[in-house]
Amino acid sequence: MFAKMYDWIDERLNITPIWRDIADYEVPAHVNPANKMSAFVYCFGGLTFLIIVTQILSGMFLALYYVPDIVNAYKSVDYITNEVLLGNIVRGMHFWGASLVIIMMFLHMLRVFFTGSYKAPRELNWVVGVLIFLVVMAFGFTGYLLPWDQKAYWATAVGTNIAGSVPIIGPYIRTLLVGGDTLGALTLTRFFAIHVFFLPAFLLVLLAAHFYMIRKQGISGPL
Amino acid sequence: MREDGVRPTKDRGLTRRQFLTYALGGTGAFMAASILAPLVTFSLDPLRRTSGSRFVEIGHVNDFNEDFPKLVNFKVNRTDGWNQGEATMTAWVIRKGGDILAMSPRCTHLGCQVAGSVDAAGNPVPSADGEWWFHCPCHGGRFTKYGINDPTRPPQRPLDVYEVKVENGKVLLGSIHQRTV
Numbered sequence: 001m002f003a004k005m006y007d008w009i010d011e012r013l014n015i016t017p018i019w020r021d022i023a024d025y026e027v028p029a030h031v032n033p034a035n036k037m038s039a040f041v042y043c044f045g046g047l048t049f050l051i052i053v054t055q056i057l058s059g060m061f062l063a064l065y066y067v068p069d070i071v072n073a074y075k076s077v078d079y080i081t082n083e084v085l086l087g088n089i090v091r092g093m094h095f096w097g098a099s100l101v102i103i104m105m106f107l108h109m110l111r112v113f114f115t116g117s118y119k120a121p122r123e124l125n126w127v128v129g130v131l132i133f134l135v136v137m138a139f140g141f142t143g144y145l146l147p148w149d150q151k152a153y154w155a156t157a158v159g160t161n162i163a164g165s166v167p168i169i170g171p172y173i174r175t176l177l178v179g180g181d182t183l184g185a186l187t188l189t190r191f192f193a194i195h196v197f198f199l200p201a202f203l204l205v206l207l208a209a210h211f212y213m214i215r216k217q218g219i220s221g222p223l
Numbered sequence: 224m225r226e227d228g229v230r231p232t233k234d235r236g237l238t239r240r241q242f243l244t245y246a247l248g249g250t251g252a253f254m255a256a257s258i259l260a261p262l263v264t265f266s267l268d269p270l271r272r273t274s275g276s277r278f279v280e281i282g283h284v285n286d287f288n289e290d291f292p293k294l295v296n297f298k299v300n301r302t303d304g305w306n307q308g309e310a311t312m313t314a315w316v317i318r319k320g321g322d323i324l325a326m327s328p329r330c331t332h333l334g335c336q337v338a339g340s341v342d343a344a345g346n347p348v349p350s351a352d353g354e355w356w357f358h359c360p361c362h363g364g365r366f367t368k369y370g371i372n373d374p375t376r377p378p379q380r381p382l383d384v385y386e387v388k389v390e391n392g393k394v395l396l397g398s399i400h401q402r403t404v
């Protein structure tokens with residue numbers, strides 16, 4: 001039945017070439033761990049992406065119970081952790097995944113650095129990579145405040161004060177981050193909105209550019 | 224068997240290509256399932272929560288009569304996610320034979336609040352509409368004083384009733400049920 005449905009759509013839209021183009025793309029020998037185990041370092045980019053996808057999924061599900069409000073944020077997180085079925089697992093996925101993304105991204109960056117893959121003509125993809133890096137760090141910073149517990153609160157107090165120490169424009173940056181001059185309800189709603197709406201939008205656009213460039217330029221050659 | 228030693232596709236149980244497709248598909252499906260299984264379970268949590276029925280005292284049997292339903296407001300404890308609070312419930316209570324009948328004011332059509340026939344002070348009075356004592360403001364549903372619906376109007380079943388317990392003359396109400404008659 002699915003084969004028939006597929007054929008029906010394919011006859012009209014000719015979708016086979018779209019996925020064939022990806023499925024038939026040959027993995028170059030020097031990046032295939034089946035040939036040489038050490039080529040697993042080329043998997044780090046893909047692994048980073050896998051964890052990003054898991055973060056997006058677990059985040060979507062956490063949002064079913066989370067409330068970005070100073071009265072309820074802590075209570076809703078506590079409810080997720082202690083009451084909801086598998087709540088501690090799903091929260092754990094998002095919590096540990098947050099660190100794992102950064103670790104994987106760093107390993108990926110080291111691979112690109114030590115294989116010299118950032119050199120011409122791939123400089124622009126390194127630049128996009130640095131932007132991705134900044135967005136991922138921003139995910140970590142804004143997400144850390146959301147449970148609204150002591151650790152969250154004081155980490156953000158410190159972080160926003162560091163932002164405030166930038167010469168000349170620092171105080172303005174701090175005010176805009178905090179949404180006023182004291183950390184409170186407006187900080188939480190801002191960080192929430194940035195974490196779940198703004199950053200994912202930036203990240204997806206940057207990743208699309210990242211992958212497009214890899215496909216267009218091909219992976220860098222063997223050392 | 225052909226001369227070149229390659230068997231035609233039909234004879235081969237499983238081709239190399241098929242085997243690899245299944246192996247890759249299976250691995251991918253397993254990975255996707257191990258991510259999605261806890262997430263989906265997590266979203267189904269509300270299914271295992273019940274509203275729980277605790278009985279609340281609303282008055283004495285003698286507070287109610289056989290003539291007209293009387294409106295009672297009472298409070299129940301309600302857990303709403305991480306919030307604990309009181310919710311106000313409403314029942315129309317009438318005596319029928321020796322029994323207490325406590326009806327929910329939720330219209331059985333689409334859930335508006337039905338109005339009883341009461342005077343300006345809120346005291347029950349005979350209906351201006353014959354036997355039809357409850358009227359729904361939304362789509363003209365109407366019910367007798369025992370909550371029996373007029374089948375020619377939108378609501379197609381009688382008003383729902385509270386579970387009733389009488390202990391030493393005290394009336395206690397539990398959770399709301401559809402009538403089975």
Ligand code: HEM
Nearest residue numbers: 042043045046048049112117118125126129130133219220
């Ligand atoms: C969310 C974070 C990121 C994801 C999901 C990601 C994903 C990928 C993937 C799948 C590849 C293909 C090759 C491989 O897997 O090694 C790749 C290549 C590349 N990445 Fe990333 N990346 C990320 C962050 C970064 C960062 C932070 C940098 C550098 C600052 C960077 C620079 C590059 C460059 C220059 C290439 C091309 C390498 C080549 O052609 O050999 N990426 N990326």
Ligand code: FES
Nearest residue numbers: 330332333359364
């Ligand atoms: S909701 Fe009462 S008649 Fe429609």
